[in-house]
Amino acid sequence: LFAIAFALLRKYPTNEEEDFDRLIDNWSRREQPLFIERALPAVTPNNDEPPPDYHSEENLLVFNQAIADYLVTSGYTVSCKEFCREANISINDSADKKDQLEKKWTSVIRLQKKVMDLELKLQEALQEATVGGPTREKRSPGEWIPRPPEKFELRGHRDTVTHVVFHPTFDVIASASEDATIKIWDYESGEHERTLKGHTAPVQDIAFDHTGKWLLSCSADMSIRLWDFQTYQCIKTMHGHDHNVSSVTFTPSGDHIISSSRDKTIKIWEVSTTFCIKTLTGHREWVRMVRVYQDGTLIASASVDHTIRIWSLPSGECKSELRGHENVVECIAWANDSAGPYISEPIANGGTEVCSFLVLQVVCW
Known part of the structure; x- marks a missing residue:
């Protein structure tokens, strides 16, 4: 969703959009495509129901209306008019999608934080397992040696x-x-x-x-x-x-x-x-x-x-x-x-x- 908004605003740049561009840029630099790939994996279809189509006309219309609402409420009128013209929607159509973009943004950020926390815990667990006892079959002798930095340096003996x-x-x-x-x-x-x-x-x-x-x-x-x-x-x-x-x-x-x-x-x-x-x-x-x-x-x-x-x-x-x-x-x-x-x-x-x-x-x- 935000990749779409970012691309559109890049296409129609104005001075009034600089804050929004900066916000999108900051988030994009944090591996946004990789995050979306992890956070929104393809859904394995059941035998009884087909997989959801994230690019259907209905979903695309909802996305466009949410973007238009954000542009209107944020005062980006020039970009909003150009966007609505190219997306073939009316500004009035976005009235019932108020604050949808902000809600999606908040949800994505919260989900991203959870993913990052889980990745950190996984990394720590893997490090503990590596230091605690690498197996002879899977690791070279050099990997049996503990890796720096040390957890503590205990000083006190003279x-x-x-x-x-x-x-x-x-x-x-x-x-x-x-x-x-x-x-x-x-x-x-x-x-x-x-x-x-x-x-x-x-x-x-x-x-x-x-x-x-x-x-x-x-x-x-x-x-x-x-x-x-x-x-x-x-x-x-x-x-x-x-x-x-x-x-x-x-x-x-x-x-x-x-x-x-x-x-x-x-x-x-x-x-x-x-x-x-x-x-x-x-x-x-x-x-x-x-x-x-x-x-x-x-x-x-x-x-x-x-x-x-x-x-x-x-x-x-x-x-x-x-x-x-x-x-x-x-x-x-x-x-x-x-x-x-x-x-x-x-x-x-x-x-x-x-x-x-x-x-x-x-x-x-």
């Missing part, structure tokens, strides 16, 4: 941040730092909620249990601390390692704690008593990280001695020693349970290698 973990149920994250503190953040608002203090040296690693009730931390002060996340109080401090405690984690059941240290050992602790019930030895250098397999039966450890070891959690026996790296193995992670017991470990020279424990089971056992 030294290097060593580790960050998500809470399993709440919208918070915990961060550990070499400033000897642990900070709790609301990742939906970006606000800092609390700082946990107690360690006297850099905090190397932190972990939540599967319920989110307990937070575990380990430090270069040779201690492990167990925190009640509901009260933010340290309820127990565990000592037993003879050097920097570099890694700590809960077993999937939450009944035990596994820790590794620069003293070359791995220790298993009982949560209920906080006693060390077993010490695993075998690595020849600093054990940088330990991680437990999802079923709770295996432990993987990464060490400065260039090796990875697979341990039986129930017996404490070393089942396999994986060799192949030529530098420090900094960290290690198990693949998802559905993929089988695979481990991936970044190394100090920047590379990443993937080893299959299923193959080594056959060879080594």
Whole structure:
């Protein structure tokens, strides 16, 4: 409708029409043809009724009368006379179409706003889906990396941040730092909620249990601390390692704690008593990280001695020693349970290698 009015007024320009032209121009620049195409899609006909004809003589007459009424009421008399002459209608015919053009305009603008709001929501949903978890089958590896800009930049630590973990149920994250503190953040608002203090040296690693009730931390002060996340109080401090405690984690059941240290050992602790019930030895250098397999039966450890070891959690026996790296193995992670017991470990020279424990089971056992 407004495209018709715009074309006619362009054909018969006068000074008195400049305001109307400017109004139409502004709206046209906002992708008016694309909007009309989206807002007025073709109607799929039912079996019982034919599709409506938007260009019928009856509809065209209604449009022309509405345009003529607008021109008359707005004082564009010269354009109105020329328009009525070419459209073969009388000025009096537009009397019963009073304010039709304004009503149509208002309806279109309201509908356009709704469409734009829905498009914005769709775009946000697609962005969240892309950042949240692109599938391996549909996306290239480069698309797995989060895209800037970041949602928040959380500042507050006074030294290097060593580790960050998500809470399993709440919208918070915990961060550990070499400033000897642990900070709790609301990742939906970006606000800092609390700082946990107690360690006297850099905090190397932190972990939540599967319920989110307990937070575990380990430090270069040779201690492990167990925190009640509901009260933010340290309820127990565990000592037993003879050097920097570099890694700590809960077993999937939450009944035990596994820790590794620069003293070359791995220790298993009982949560209920906080006693060390077993010490695993075998690595020849600093054990940088330990991680437990999802079923709770295996432990993987990464060490400065260039090796990875697979341990039986129930017996404490070393089942396999994986060799192949030529530098420090900094960290290690198990693949998802559905993929089988695979481990991936970044190394100090920047590379990443993937080893299959299923193959080594056959060879080594």
